Amino acid sequence: MSGPTQIYRQLFSFLRQHSHYRDLRHLIALGWMVSALICSERLSLSAWESYVPCRARKAQSVERRWQRFIANQRIDINKLYVPLVLLALKNWQSHRLYLAMDTTVLWNEYCMIHLSVVCCGRAVPLLWKVLEHKSAAVAFEEYQPLLRQARWLLRQHPDVMVLADRGFANHQLMSWLQQSHWHYCLRVPCDVLLHGPRQCPREVRQLWPSKGEALLYRNVGLWEDGIYRCNLVLANIRGVKEPWAVITDESPTLQTLWQYALRFRVEELFLDSKSGVFELEESKIRCADALERLYLVAAVALLFSTTQGMAVHIKGLRQQVDPHWRRGISYLKIGLRWLKGVVHKGRELLMPVPLLCHDPQPCFASKKAQKKHYNKIWFSRIRSLQCKAL
Template identity: 40%
Template sequence: MTRALRGWGEHTLILALDTSVLFEKFCLIRVSVLFRGRAVPLVSRVLEHSSAQVSTAQLLPVLAEAKGMLDFLGLHEVRLLADRGFCDTALMAWLRHCGWHYRIRIKSSLILAAPDGQRLCKVNEVRLSPRETRCFHNVTLTGRHFGPIHVALGRPSDGPEQWQVVSDEATSIETFAEYGERFQIEEGFLDEKSGLFRLEDSRLRDAASLERLILVVAVATLLLVSEGIEVVQRGDRRVVDPHWQRGLSYLKIGLRAVQYALSRGRAVFTRLTLYGGSDPEPLSGRKRPPPAPQRTLEVGWKLVFRPPS
């Protein structure tokens, strides 16, 4: 990863922190670089711990290792994204000390207060209309009055759920889009477990062995994503992804490119690079065709006919 990120440049590096339970016995702590729709693992740890909830004391060594790697590269413009299970003022204080920015989803039970300590409200006391957003700037959080921080509350639809995000930078409606990038790490866990790598088929049942296997998977992910980038950069994407616009992730483009090259005796992995900046060929949002309409004929019982597709 340190080699791949050397060409990142001055762009903000987006990290996602998350955990995943393996075999109902182990917890995988993962810090990933979010890159063009995919999460490329940076640091991983496996604990013998049956819950996805871990303490800040268990998280900080993993984050400290990631910080050491990025400091070595001179990458200091970093933004960390995390779900509400990681909403802890000790973690936020550590991020502030590092100079990292953050967007973390917060719990509804937390208390917001003015800088002078006057209580404003509990998060769940703020009632929003559908598609309404409300921002609180320069407030403090919890009874310990941690701050100043900034909070964005939003209700995206007619449903009861609200989004609640805390940030070290002034919030706006864009804060939700920035936080929403976190879901890329879910795609990475899906690739590892039941998707591409099928980690759940492993018979390994001790933390050290699983951590080594996950390291191999992380290296494979980096190599394939890097190969997919190179294919797109060369203008050869449609050799392995025939859509007019990019229809596959860089990971899957890389996998197809490797299979194509090896079947013809060509070289692979000639470069290892993750480029900073916007995606020159973002994934197209192809829509699935609507389901075929049903026709029902009543003849004493119910028969359902579907027209041929």
């Protein structure tokens, strides 16, 4: 049996066992598309012909098969993908789940909203939505359905924290988070009005601490009305261009900065999806609905390869594909290299494992990178202040 066929059969088995589908042909097509993507590492319909056995004699016939899939409105992305990622998170009920929310723009024409799970130095897609929108800033009404769906899907997870950048901090999101009883760690813009740190409301930019210092505020009011009360961490970190202003519902500590920094894992996900691994930006698809279905192929490949990489690490086989003495590449790339070895070297195809709750070996390309990571944030002075309620 050839390598691509082995990968396809395992993928098809998982899809058929856990996904909810309307037509078995949808699973067959999806399995071959994911297998071809893993082998080619190109999210391009025309690049998959050589990795899929079929009776068609013309490459155009094979490409049309994939075109019919991504144009098929009967395909329910959530019913196909969500059961797979929930299965991968089955061991996380007793651990905190960090959800990173962010947007990325494709070709200055489409905006993709991502809601991802932070796991072992990377982010794994949970839900996504594509809009015909030229800006990365989107209204609350556009991503509220994703949050509501995530709340229902993760109802068995009692400890969830949402991480988001400045573009998401608004009244509607704060109200929704309070009603949902989810924790949050959000960065706010420098022009947000704060009630409490001074006698009169002040903008965040007027309260920045000196370089290398941090201020911890409790019970701060936000915006002009000051209705929403939260805790605030202001940090002016050495080596960082802009100071950070991070709000949270939990006690303000330096841990708040570490939690917010987990949001940057989704940037690695964007890099892997768009140019680093799967080259989404080379896709010729120019339709929001079709892009959502095309990204389904990438999401399944990302999840499958990541869990395969974790299985390789647990089996003690990492050094066969990772030249570093300690882990120096992501589980995604470990999994992809192992799967390519299945195709070209006859390696054993391992059973994927659930996503690991704790990283047994954090990824650093060198000892210098490891030292820089742990010594990156130092403060010469830290002050904690209690603000009076209005």
